[in-house]
Amino acid sequence: MNAFTVVSPLGEARSEPHAEKKHLGSAIGRKAGFIWNQYPTTKDFWEQFENAITLLGKPPEVQRVYKKNTWMPLEKDRFIELTAQVDYLVVGVGA
Amino acid sequence: MTKSAQQFEIQSLDHFTEFVYEQGWTDGLPVFPPTREAIQRMVDYIGRERGEVLGSIYPGDGEATIENVAANCVMAGCLPEYLPVVLAAIESIVDPDLPLTTTQSTGAGALCTIVTGPVVGTLGFRTREWIFGPNGGRANATIGRAIRLILWNIGRAHPGKLTKGTMGHPASWSYCIGEEQELSPWAPMHTDFGIDAAESAVTVLKAGEHSQIAAPLNTVGLNECINILARGIGRPGVTSSGGKRAFLFVINPSLAQAFADAGYSREKLRGALAERAFKYSYDWQNDSKQGNAVPVADPYPQTPSERQTMMAPVLPDEVLVCVGGGVAPRMGQCVAISSRSSAGRPFLTKAVKFPQ
Structure with missing residues (x-):
């Protein structure tokens, strides 16, 4: 068989533009946000985890988004809205 | 939006074989060269932009x-005429309603593709003896194989990297069947999902356990056969998590005819199977997911679990019935496939769009 040309079967990974990085410095006294997927086995942990973070960080404001499923990312618009309201986000997802 | 893929000059077929493994373009089995000419024949057949x-x-x-x-x-060995069927499967695979997360998490499910309607005969699917293969059928083997390679090469479903399944699934190499229509007493399975009988369709199911169930019609009778089939699904561990479930029963033509002769439509059979089946789950993750689950006695009292066991009814719309397999008069045979899905829909059905 003579030389031949093959075409790559690979899919190019879809990529989203990255936002500009911002350095928080200290988390103390900063507005906090929590995204949690409500996975049943993390229920007790997450409550205590949030309490510990708010106790240590003393955030003046706290935003919470508890997702109703464990498999789809938070809607992009809601995520952008949330990031505008807080200084940092703690994300608890996965299964 | 269009994209064009990278191309490579290959010196010989021997070189290609080594090249494929070096590039990671295969899951382990040898593949055919995806030459420009062969790809162009596929693209020409469907008449769509290659970069779409x-x-x-x-x-x-x-x-x-x-x-x-x-x-x-x-690479899988498909003919151009198979491409519309593969594209119908892709339509489900990219649909957010069928998140593939659960097939690639620790449970490691496989995607089972069920092709229904006239295209099954047109493409020469082997729908009788050894329907799940290997059976020498090119359409069955290569369409299933193409879907696997697409997950591998386009989705980058590489174990240990982006895919964390612990065990894998032997059917993942190629898991595609065509529904037997000529010997079926019922309309194609896709009519249950609003697609006309005259059309062809592809159902993609997130599959876990694949069980062979013998239903000895000749000795126990039809009524007991329903019990046997229904109790063949839903054991603890197999359906360990909640959410929307599905159970596909592929029953051989002899058993399907016996049901039809006794007055069972497919809808009635789905209802009967659901009514007599249960799905069990340990309570470790079912809290809010199991719907109507109720506690039951431990099904394994000799080795009791520390966890509570829950039992939930199976709903008729969680049951799919498809006809296929060899004829065995007075002997019912079935394969029951339990979906391995704790997220989103466990299956989707899409009509095949043929070139105009």
Whole structure:
């Protein structure tokens, strides 16, 4: 068989533009946000985890988004809205 | 939006074989060269732009295009006429309603593709003896194989990297069947999902356990056969998590005819199977997911679990019935496939769109 040309079967990974990085410095006294997927086995942990973070960080404001499923990312618009309201986000997802 | 893929000059077929493994273009089995000419034949057949983006495939979010889907079809050994069937499967695979997360998490499910309607005969699917293969059927083997390669090459579903399944699934190499229509007493399975009987369709099911169940019609009778089939699904561990479930029963033509002769439509049979079946789950993750689950006695009292066991009814719309397999008069045979899905829909059905 003579030389031949093959075409790559690979899919190019879809990529989203990255936002500009911002350095928080200290988390103390900063507005906090929590995204949690409500996975049943993390229920007790997450409550205590949030309490510990708010106790240590003393955030003046706290935003919470508890997702109703464990498999789809938070809607992009809601995520952008949330990031505008807080200084940092703690994300608890996965299964 | 169009994209064009990278191309490589290959010196010989021997070189190609080594090249494929070096590039990681295969899951382990040898493949055919995705030459420009072979891909062009596929593209010409369907008459669509080769750069057309079809969506992104989990877990690597690789963009599926007509061109790279066709390349994987060529590598699998598909004929151009198979491409519309593969594209119907892709339509489900990129659909957010069928998140593939659960097939690639620790449970490691497989995607089972069920082709229904006139296209089954047109493409020469082997729908009788050894329907699940190997049976020498090119359509069965290569369409299933193409879907696997698409997940591998476009979705980058590489174990240990983006895919964390612990065990894998032996059917993942190629898991595609065509529904037997000539000997079926019922309309194609896709009519249950609003698609006309005259059309062809592809159902993609997130599959876990694949059980062979013998239903000895000649000795126990039809009524007991329903019990046998219904109790063949839903054991603890097999259906360990909650959410929307599905159970596919592929029953051989002899058993399907016996049901039809006794007055069972497929809808009535789905209802009967659901009524007599249960799905069990330990309570470790079912809290809010199991709906009407109720505690039951431990089914294994000799080795009691520390966990509570829950039992939930199976709903008729969680049961799919398809006809296929060899004829065995007075002997019912069935394969029951339990979906391995704790997220989203466990299956989707899409009509096949043929070139105009």
